[in-house]
Amino acid sequence: MSLDVQKAISNLDSVSSVEDPDELQKLDDSIQQLLASENSELGIDALLRVFERFPNKDAYGIFWSIVHGLESLPDYEEKLVESVRRQPSLFGLLMIERMLNAGITQVRGVNLLSILKDVAADESQMDEIREDAREFVEWQESEK
Helix, strand or coil, X not given: CCHHHHHHHHHHHHCCCCCCHHHHHHHHHHHHHHXXXXXXXXXXXXXXXXXXXXXXXXXXXXXXXXXHHHHCCCCCHHHHHHHHHHCCCHHHHHHHHHHHHCCCCEECCEEHHHHHHHHHHCCCCCHHHHHHHHHHHHHHHHCC
16 A cells, blocks of 8 residues: 555544544545545545544535545445445435436345435434435435
């Protein structure tokens, strides 16, 4: 693993706030550094961990860079499913929704709609996360 990738992953894992301007800058710089590297796929887990640590945040739009970055990488889907099962997040759910909208219904035999349904029904999750999951389920079921 190159030093740039290691540093970017370490910086991503050390982001402690998505409200503080310095931390937001570190987050944005780390995402850009990772995605510009030749081995950016090594940072998939670190990018998903950001969503998990801040499950109902968007980092003033910076999380969209993570979404687009992950979607540009090969084989991120299985790790996304694992991440959403571990700690559902607004952007993790959004990415599952985007996969469903693109016609991808399963990842390694796991039904993506069932993941959304499980989160929507899980009373241990934040209300905001459950509501987003519920809305995604309703949208998917209305499209059939």
